[in-house]
Amino acid sequence: MATVMQKVNTVVNKMFHGNKRQMITFAAALFIVYVLLLSGIFSYFHSEDAVTNRLDAKSGAVTIQEPEWDSTGQYKAKASEPGMKIEKDPSGYNNGQVDLFIRLKMTIDASNYTKKNDTYDLTYHYDESYRVNAILDAIKLENNDSFLNVARTDTTNTNFIMDTVSESGKTVYYFYYTGGDKNDQNSDIMKMVKPKESTKELFDHIDIPIYKKDYLGVFDQQYNIILEAEGIPAANYPNGLTVEEAKGNASPFNE
Structure with a gap:
């Protein structure tokens, strides 16, 4: 030495x-x-994945899979920089023994804000809803299209139908996997996912903004993108299950 x-x-x-x-x-x-x-002052991105299994071990299980995040994205996120593309590609995987209908649940936690007393703190009002919307706008599909429409009321991913609800004061985004399928009445219907198969990916990556006015106050703060996968046995619905039947307080996913 x-x-x-x-x-x-x-x-x-x-x-x-x-x-x-x-x-x-x-x-x-x-x-x-x-x-x-x-x-860790150069770390701009934090993500957290969770799994919800509403099925017993004998019948089936559903998990979140993110191969690109696991192999690349999570390491880039620990030292992300403005303008960086961070791989994050969640899908619902049927890890059980029976066919499933699957929905994905996403929440964004941007409640922790550390004031830095700089020009941007004085110019912009970084309330939580502002930060959540900025994070939503940074989520992209594989072709780099925005994950949500301009009003943030629906997803542009045609494999899923989005439903937004409020739970315990938090906005929760549910994504029902249809694969683009419809029934004879032109209603969106849940797509069956066989054992050892998965849904299409919900989104593909996060684009960290390059300009200070877009990333300061949001992407230099800690935030969590929390994803959960939920499944119900498709055999319980021999005539299929529409998205409208799967949504709401009486949703079979809530039983």
């Missing part, structure tokens, strides 16, 4: 020709960078 430090000292001396003032300034700058890296 002493030998290494001697070599470092020799290199620094050569760099600054023995100028102690320059050497002290360099050491101070190096220490600041080290502290910033340790504190």
Whole structure:
């Protein structure tokens, strides 16, 4: 260790020709960078996945799968930067033994805000709804289209039907997997997912905004995108299940 430090000292001396003032300034700058890296100040993105299983072990199970997030996205997210694309590709996977109808549940927690007393704190009002909407707008499909429409009232992913509800004061987004299927009455119907198969991906990635006015106050703060997968046995509905029948307080997913 002493030998290494001697070599470092020799290199620094050569760099600054023995100028102690320059050497002290360099050491101070190096220490600041080290502290910033340790504190994680360059981390802009946090995500959390959850799994809900409403089926007993004998009949089936449903889980969230995110292969690109698991292999790449989660590591990029730990040191994300403005303008970065972070892979996140959730789908519902039938890990059981029976055919399922599946819906995905998404909530966004942006309740923690750390004021930094800079120009952007004074210019913009970063309430939670503002931050949630900014995060929703950053979610993209594989072709880079926005995940939600401009009004944020529906998804542009034609494989799912979206339903927005309020639960315990939080906005909850439900996505019913249809695969684009309709019945003879042109009603959206749930698509059956066989064992060891999955739904199409709900979305593909997160685009971290590149401009300060878009990411400060939102993407430099901690936030959670929480995903859950819920399934019910398709055999219970021999005539199929419409999305309207699957929604609402009387939803079979809530039983």
